[in-house]
Amino acid sequence: MSEPPGVVCRECPDRAFVNVRGDVGDPRLRDAVAQVAGVDLPREPGTWNQADRSRAYWLGPDEWLLVVEGDDGLEVEGRLRSALDGHFSVVDVTGTQVHKELSGPDVGKVLQKSSPYDFHPRHFPPGRCAQTVFAKATALVAAREDGAFDIVFRRSYADYFMRWLADAAAEYGYRLD
Amino acid sequence: MFRIHCPHCREARSEEEFSYAGEAHIPRPVDPSSLSDSEWGEYLHTRTNPRGPHREMWVHTAGCRRYFNVLRDTVSYKILAVYPVGEMPPEQGEA
Ligand SMILES: [Zn+2]
Numbered sequence: 001m002s003e004p005p006g007v008v009c010r011e012c013p014d015r016a017f018v019n020v021r022g023d024v025g026d027p028r029l030r031d032a033v034a035q036v037a038g039v040d041l042p043r044e045p046g047t048w049n050q051a052d053r054s055r056a057y058w059l060g061p062d063e064w065l066l067v068v069e070g071d072d073g074l075e076v077e078g079r080l081r082s083a084l085d086g087h088f089s090v091v092d093v094t095g096t097q098v099h100k101e102l103s104g105p106d107v108g109k110v111l112q113k114s115s116p117y118d119f120h121p122r123h124f125p126p127g128r129c130a131q132t133v134f135a136k137a138t139a140l141v142a143a144r145e146d147g148a149f150d151i152v153f154r155r156s157y158a159d160y161f162m163r164w165l166a167d168a169a170a171e172y173g174y175r176l177d
Numbered sequence: 178m179f180r181i182h183c184p185h186c187r188e189a190r191s192e193e194e195f196s197y198a199g200e201a202h203i204p205r206p207v208d209p210s211s212l213s214d215s216e217w218g219e220y221l222h223t224r225t226n227p228r229g230p231h232r233e234m235w236v237h238t239a240g241c242r243r244y245f246n247v248l249r250d251t252v253s254y255k256i257l258a259v260y261p262v263g264e265m266p267p268e269q270g271e272a
Contacts (some may be wrong), residue, residue: 045187045241060241062187116191130186131240133193138239 006106006172009165012099012150016073016136018066018080019059023086037066037076048129048142055150057129057140065140065152066098098158102165103148106172111141111149116169119143135164181235182259185243198234200224201246202265230257230264 012036022029024043033041039054041064042159048057053069068076077092084090117132118124119141129142137160139153153161166174180189191262206212225231231251236244248258248266258266 045185060243063241116193132190133239 003173005104005175007102007104007110007165007169008175008177009162010101010177012101014069014071015094015099016066016068016072016076016092017094017097017099017152018068018076018169019027019063019078019091019093020066020089021063023062023087026086028085029088032085033064033066033078036070036079036083039066046128046130048127050164055142057142057152059140065093096155097152098149098155098161100153101148102151103146104172106169107147107149109172110165110169114164115141117141134161136169137161142144159175171174179254179256181247181256183237183240183243184245184253184259184261185241186237190237190240194237194239195235198244201232201234201262217245228252234262 020029020033020041024030024041027114030041033039033056036055037049037054039056040049041056042049042058045058045061048055055067057065057067059065066076074092074094077090080090108119108121115132117130121143124130124143126143126145129140131138131140134151134153136139137153137157139151139157139161142150142152144150162176166176179192181192181195182189203220206217206251209217214219229250229252231249233247233249234244235247236242244262246260246262246264246266247256249256260266
């Protein structure tokens, strides 16, 4: 009998990634994103919002990552460009990003040993996100309501990242779905 | 290894997330072609290199990727102030 794994990593396929920059004080930006992606841009540093099939992560004071699930995700960039007016930047970065879901009872321990960032739930409750170093790679980590974490990192780091994860999680029992 | 408070992320982060970006408050000459070689060399290479409080730029490379200024004691490494680009440091900064 094998124990259930302490950490489970699952690929999250079929999503578009769009980098958005602009003035969050400009209602035209917020309205266009809400209309096209159905999600509000978070204004609070280090937080993220989810609505329906879209997620919006705070990356900087004028920068967000939109992640939209579904087949039509690649149209998000075009639709945003049509809906936006003024000074902004919208760039589809789908080809550069990997999105994984980390779950399991020991996922917090693996994050804590992999990064100098304080991933303790007291400091990093559901709704928080942070870009930080994960071993020697950089990643965006987001805490979810169900206790799991979403991790977004660059495709070029994928091999390094997944090897590190498999090694770090081995002591708790690791399963890659 | 020390921790730096990022004014954009509004929390203290590990030094390894940041990169040092040189001495702060060195304006680029408005018309470089009107400068003599020694004036241009002064702008490019001459730094104050103080023993004590030093005004410097940092960028949160692995985090929000934004720049900000730091007043740091080069002897103790103590960070005396963090302040936005375009502003001068609070009082003790005129060291
Ligand atoms: Zn930052």
